[in-house]
Amino acid sequence: LPAYLFLAPVSLRAQHNQDLEVDRVVIRGNQAISTDDIITALGFESGNVFDRHTLDQNINRMLHAYADQGYLWTEITSLDIQFSPDSSAVSFTLHIREGPVARVDHIELAGNVQWEAYDLLAEFDSRPGGVFDAALLERDIDRLLTRYDQHGFPYCRIEVSRIQTKGERLTIQLTIHEGPFIRVDGFRVEGNKVTKSYVITREFRLKPGEPFDQRRLNLGRTRLLRSGLFTGVNVPELDVNSRGDGAIIVVHVQEDRFSTFDGIMGYAPGVNGNGGFLTGNFTLAMNNLGGAGRRVEAAWIHRDPLSSDIRLDYEEPWMFGIPLTVAMNFGHLNQDTTFTATQFGLSIKWPLTMTVDGYGRLGWRRIIPDS
Numbered sequence: 001l002p003a004y005l006f007l008a009p010v011s012l013r014a015q016h017n018q019d020l021e022v023d024r025v026v027i028r029g030n031q032a033i034s035t036d037d038i039i040t041a042l043g044f045e046s047g048n049v050f051d052r053h054t055l056d057q058n059i060n061r062m063l064h065a066y067a068d069q070g071y072l073w074t075e076i077t078s079l080d081i082q083f084s085p086d087s088s089a090v091s092f093t094l095h096i097r098e099g100p101v102a103r104v105d106h107i108e109l110a111g112n113v114q115w116e117a118y119d120l121l122a123e124f125d126s127r128p129g130g131v132f133d134a135a136l137l138e139r140d141i142d143r144l145l146t147r148y149d150q151h152g153f154p155y156c157r158i159e160v161s162r163i164q165t166k167g168e169r170l171t172i173q174l175t176i177h178e179g180p181f182i183r184v185d186g187f188r189v190e191g192n193k194v195t196k197s198y199v200i201t202r203e204f205r206l207k208p209g210e211p212f213d214q215r216r217l218n219l220g221r222t223r224l225l226r227s228g229l230f231t232g233v234n235v236p237e238l239d240v241n242s243r244g245d246g247a248i249i250v251v252h253v254q255e256d257r258f259s260t261f262d263g264i265m266g267y268a269p270g271v272n273g274n275g276g277f278l279t280g281n282f283t284l285a286m287n288n289l290g291g292a293g294r295r296v297e298a299a300w301i302h303r304d305p306l307s308s309d310i311r312l313d314y315e316e317p318w319m320f321g322i323p324l325t326v327a328m329n330f331g332h333l334n335q336d337t338t339f340t341a342t343q344f345g346l347s348i349k350w351p352l353t354m355t356v357d358g359y360g361r362l363g364w365r366r367i368i369p370d371s
Contacts, residue, residue, distance in 0.1 A: 020050040023089035029096040070132040073099035105169035111176040152211030155179030182212040185246040258288035306336040325349040
């Protein structure tokens with residue numbers, strides 16, 4: 001954003017080529033920004049090495065900080081630099097005239113066709129009568145771009161085309177270049193060798209013919225990364241058709257290892273005339289059964305002839321073709337001559353909103369003591 005910043009001529013009391021240490025910094029005339037913050041912004045606290053070029057750059061940075069808070073007419077009236085008698089240190093005094101704070105008189109929109117200006121401006125935090133805040137206006141522009149991104153306009157851009165001053169009040173004009181309205185023509189998945197393409201594309205919750213929605217693409221990519229099926233999912237790209245009104249969404253994935261098997265078996269020899277027995281621990285996990293994202297896990301532990309543990313887990317994503325995940329588990333434990341335990345569980349997960357899921361679980365367990 002343009003700001004009316006002026007740097008007055010500087011008066012130098014001495015010149016020196018060797019490295020000089022900053023002895024003291026004095027700031028005069030500041031109220032909106034504290035002296036400590038200004039000294040920090042200038043980068044010349046006591047003990048630092050003095051450099052005139054860096055000082056000039058940081059003064060301009062400080063003036064922009066004033067402008068961001070609405071002080072567009074802040075100026076440096078004088079900068080006095082003094083050297084110590086032995087020319088080993090330098091002190092300087094900065095005199096600031098902050099000037100009046102600028103206020104927003106009116107915000108105008110140009111180029112908007114999809115929505116009326118009053119509808120778009122209703123989402124702005126920058127308001128007529130408020131102090132001009134460059135960071136706040138930038139957030140308003142980002143929010144406006146997000147709205148266009150989520151409603152089929154991925155190539156929208158917004159520029160501050162004019163800032164007109166009248167006294168201490170500003171009229172700000174934003175020009176919106178909406179760009180073409182893009183519908184989703186379909187998806188093209190790259191990099192998948194096992195996972196079926198529809199398993200990947202369904203996570204974006206976008207169907208051919210629907211308007212482009214950047215938020216859905218971002219959330220879909222997040223879901224894929226959290227699924228455990230992929231080590232990486234590239235940011236989706238658009239392959240716009242020749243008419244310029246539709247695009248293929250290109251998704252590139254890097255698949256993870258889906259199946260694991262761990263097992264160990266041993267033999268315990270007999271003691272006191274008793275026969276020996278086998279022991280073992282086996283786990284089989286398949287995290288992408290049939291390339292459809294199904295999960296199956298089976299485990300078996302055999303500690304001794306009287307103790308064993310069996311566990312089975314199964315998870316089915318997108319049950320009935322909707323984003324409903326159903327998981328079941330079964331376990332059976334024989335604990336030597338102490339007890340036998342059997343359990344069964346059923347859980348479901350479903351989306352409540354685009355970012356919040358609901359979760360429910362039912363369980364049954366039975367323990368039978370050994371008689």
